[in-house]
């Protein structure tokens with residue numbers, strides 16, 4: 001299949017790009033590089049630098065004739081979303097709508113929208129099923145839920161467009177940067193590698209459902225290739241506290257465990273996602289244990305951090321700064 005992956009230069013999207021290519025699909029990456037990195041995308045893969053809000057998007061899609069769109073592009077930093085809620089709505093809601101409309105106009109058959117556990121209300125029994133009450137507690141989660149509603153409306157109004165919504169738990173693994181929604185693992189590894197201790201917001205009892213990025217990429221292949229539609233959670237069903245994650249990373253790195261506590265943040269208290277629905281639909285379950293995932297991730301960061309220490313200007317792990325909102329159309333083969 002010919003597939004457009006938005007956000008394919010980002011953390012999760014770049015793993016999906018590799019998984020799709022490995023299965024023989026023709027992949028084109030569309031990314032604005034606001035947080036994505038060119039080095040995340042292998043040479044030989046077409047990369048189009050464009051904002052999903054661009055008025056050129058429809059023309060681009062019409063000229064390419066994609067079979068499917070896998071939509072990972074988004075702004076994802078929860079604290080930042082409180083400071084810039086309008087920009088989060090513009091990218092995550094209006095950008096998604098722009099993409100949906102362009103998809104319909106160019107006869108795309110499959111639209112996979114990546115959502116988040118942040119759409120759920122912060123209460124009730126764990127693990128959350130897809131029927132758990134919705135009620136995001138931050139502008140990021142609200143923007144994702146609004147985008148979901150548009151995807152569902154398009155699925156109803158345009159039955160020829162197969163729509164799938166995947167609500168991820170906290171994804172972790174190689175290439176995750178030290179910011180964002182689910183970056184605790186990356187923060188712990190980087191701080192401990194530097195001989196520092198991460199600061200824990202609150203008492204460290206918050207829990208999240210950590211799912212390894214390799215398992216998530218594998219799932220995206222099944223979702224592309226099998227004729228399912230609807231809303232599906234993507235998690236392990238297990239909740240892990242901040243202190244548990246930090247302790248596991250410290251054990252893996254052989255680093256001291258001496259948590260420093262800071263003031264609490266506004267965030268969901270406890271999250272675990274039941275993946276029973278997706279398991280029943282296509283037989284997918286995550287296969288990487290948390291311990292294995294932390295080892296893979298720590299190995300990758302160790303190699304990156306060693307490179308950075310050797311050549312700081314070229315290999316910095318600092319997040320990219322400054323949003324580039326311009327609509328630039330260009331084809332950059334890599």
Ligand SMILES: NC(=O)c1ccc[n+]([C@@H]2O[C@H](COP(=O)([O-])OP(=O)(O)OC[C@H]3O[C@@H](n4cnc5c(N)ncnc54)[C@H](O)[C@@H]3O)[C@@H](O)[C@H]2O)c1
Pocket residue numbers: 006007008009010011012013030031032033034035036037050051052053071072073074075076091095114115116117167168169170171172180181182183
């Ligand atoms: N990381 C997690 O734990 C997690 C959890 C739940 C859901 N998600 C979702 O997964 C997706 C990918 O997240 P990630 O962690 O890989 O983040 P990321 O920041 O690494 O990737 C997002 C990508 O989207 C691109 N992008 C942002 N705005 C854009 C725009 N206006 N036009 C074009 N490209 C744009 C960025 O440059 C980047 O490459 C997001 O939709 C996010 O909401 C992530």
